[in-house]
Amino acid sequence: MSAVVGTEILAAPASFVPNLFVTVLFGTVTLLAIYHFWFQSLHYVKLSKNIPGPTPLPFVGNALMAIGVSPIEIMQKVLDIHKELKSDVAKIYIGPKLYIGLTDPRDVELILGSHVHLEKSWEYKLFEPWLGEGLLISKGDKWRTHRKMIAPTFHSSILKSFMPVFNKNALSLLNQLEKVKGQIFDVHDYMSGTTVDILLETAMGVKKTEEDNTGFEYAKAVMDMCNILHLRHYKVWLRPAFIFKWTKMASEQIKFLEIIHSLTRKVIKRKKEDYFVRVSAGEASLYKEAVKAEEANNKVNEKTENYKYIRDDLEDIEENDIGEKKRLAFLDFMIEASQTKGNKLTDEEIKEEVDTIMFEGHDTTAAGSSFVLSLLGIYEHIQNKCIAELQEIFHDDWHRPITFSDTLQMKYLERVIMETLRLYPPVPVISRQINEDIKLVSANYTVPAKATVLISQYLTHRHPKYWKNPTVFDPDNFLPENCQERHYYAYFPFSAGPRSCVGRKYAMLKLKVILASILRRYIIISTKKEEDFRLQGDIILKRADGFCVRMEERVLS
Numbered sequence: 001m002s003a004v005v006g007t008e009i010l011a012a013p014a015s016f017v018p019n020l021f022v023t024v025l026f027g028t029v030t031l032l033a034i035y036h037f038w039f040q041s042l043h044y045v046k047l048s049k050n051i052p053g054p055t056p057l058p059f060v061g062n063a064l065m066a067i068g069v070s071p072i073e074i075m076q077k078v079l080d081i082h083k084e085l086k087s088d089v090a091k092i093y094i095g096p097k098l099y100i101g102l103t104d105p106r107d108v109e110l111i112l113g114s115h116v117h118l119e120k121s122w123e124y125k126l127f128e129p130w131l132g133e134g135l136l137i138s139k140g141d142k143w144r145t146h147r148k149m150i151a152p153t154f155h156s157s158i159l160k161s162f163m164p165v166f167n168k169n170a171l172s173l174l175n176q177l178e179k180v181k182g183q184i185f186d187v188h189d190y191m192s193g194t195t196v197d198i199l200l201e202t203a204m205g206v207k208k209t210e211e212d213n214t215g216f217e218y219a220k221a222v223m224d225m226c227n228i229l230h231l232r233h234y235k236v237w238l239r240p241a242f243i244f245k246w247t248k249m250a251s252e253q254i255k256f257l258e259i260i261h262s263l264t265r266k267v268i269k270r271k272k273e274d275y276f277v278r279v280s281a282g283e284a285s286l287y288k289e290a291v292k293a294e295e296a297n298n299k300v301n302e303k304t305e306n307y308k309y310i311r312d313d314l315e316d317i318e319e320n321d322i323g324e325k326k327r328l329a330f331l332d333f334m335i336e337a338s339q340t341k342g343n344k345l346t347d348e349e350i351k352e353e354v355d356t357i358m359f360e361g362h363d364t365t366a367a368g369s370s371f372v373l374s375l376l377g378i379y380e381h382i383q384n385k386c387i388a389e390l391q392e393i394f395h396d397d398w399h400r401p402i403t404f405s406d407t408l409q410m411k412y413l414e415r416v417i418m419e420t421l422r423l424y425p426p427v428p429v430i431s432r433q434i435n436e437d438i439k440l441v442s443a444n445y446t447v448p449a450k451a452t453v454l455i456s457q458y459l460t461h462r463h464p465k466y467w468k469n470p471t472v473f474d475p476d477n478f479l480p481e482n483c484q485e486r487h488y489y490a491y492f493p494f495s496a497g498p499r500s501c502v503g504r505k506y507a508m509l510k511l512k513v514i515l516a517s518i519l520r521r522y523i524i525i526s527t528k529k530e531e532d533f534r535l536q537g538d539i540i541l542k543r544a545d546g547f548c549v550r551m552e553e554r555v556l557s
């Protein structure tokens, strides 16, 4: 009896297992089929069906291609996919989220030139613990009002007054470089520290003390933060906060943000103290005059806006310049604005904008100048042309401070910088959230609402249809006669249109002073060829192999 019972008991699971297996299999297939039909019925999926791209898997899309891939490899992987697809429009899915890459300038213009597609994509949200809702990320009215306040604080009339600070810091940089003369070293470390110091003294109006090493520490923390954000961008499983918080990176992020924010807090505190000292000494507020000047300026802009196609709001501000002396530098303006009755600028908003300007203003120029030096070290004939131009400008007075009008004569150096930013754009990709369908120009495709558009300066700047020898470093690409016929959106290292970089004139001026100062003192020699550069696009484009150069004293004949 017991044996029979035992047999019955044992026999039951044997027939039950296949049933369970079939049920689970059937259930899974049904769920997949429902998901598939639901997914295929989505507006953005239907509309983007014919756009080429790697085949996505259900649920995860193409996200798995990031598994085990290092930050250096991911850039190469994306470039390989682009090469394989041979298309100016390409799609990729991360889970159910659709990303569309555009490389043709005519399509790029539809996005960047528009006053509608201004919203940054979700990926920028990962910056929020660092930059809050600063200008880079904010949207709607907040972005518009802050942009109107901040853009004029980088106007040429203010930039001219920064020349002594640029010169002083360039000299201090030369003295630091003296210590590594004749050795192979990573020039990026020096460019980072110097650009932070310059930003603090110009845009923030805070003097650095000799023993202060915050510039270097800050720059290092920014680089480490960028590494984390980049990893979270492409390893999408690290995106959700509830997963990220259990990783080692989360505790590191807290440490890096403390270094970054303690500098910005210190800067704002010092500046506020200065302000109250000035006010208690009975000095008049410069803010009201500055606002009056800006309002008059904006009225002129409103009048022109109706009939003039505006490519870039900064151009407009330049054209309608008034009130040379009335403008205030960035942080002076923000502090004065916050203290003026009726102004709604809060302390938190000031902090967000200071963090944004400090980040955008230093890492980009540090990378840009390091690429210029690497390239000049490789192409000796181009470096010699720069020297010939500098000799024309400075004649026998080779060591005197550089003036604003000298920089206007540095046409060849300007072309070298522009060509460097073409091949190695410090911001290699930008993205936008699309909220309505956009019919493209380059091909018969529509970017559907809800897609995220990726626009890569790196790829468009090397587009063979728009550049003669796309991968050859040739500053003559920017001779006026060679620019005339080229599409305006074939080159946009500073982005373009209403959301373009507010600091681009500042950046160009600073780069000219720093680079001309280095070239006057040193011969630059690179230890590697361009094809040996190992690029890493972690938010800001860098050389993963380091920006290694050697500098020797220049003896002029």
Ligand code: HEM
Residues within 6 Å of the ligand: 135, 136, 137, 147, 203, 356, 357, 360, 361, 362, 364, 365, 368, 425, 426, 427, 430, 431, 492, 493, 494, 495, 498, 499, 500, 501, 502, 503, 504, 506, 507
């Ligand atoms: C070579 C140097 C620089 C390059 C290549 C560069 C590039 C860019 C690019 C591509 C954008 C658009 C980013 C996006 O849409 O995601 C941008 C935005 C911005 N940049 Fe720069 N930048 C440089 C220097 C600077 C400097 C020196 C400052 C300030 C001192 C600055 C401040 C900003 C700000 C505040 C924005 C956000 C503008 C907005 O969304 O309205 N940048 N920059």
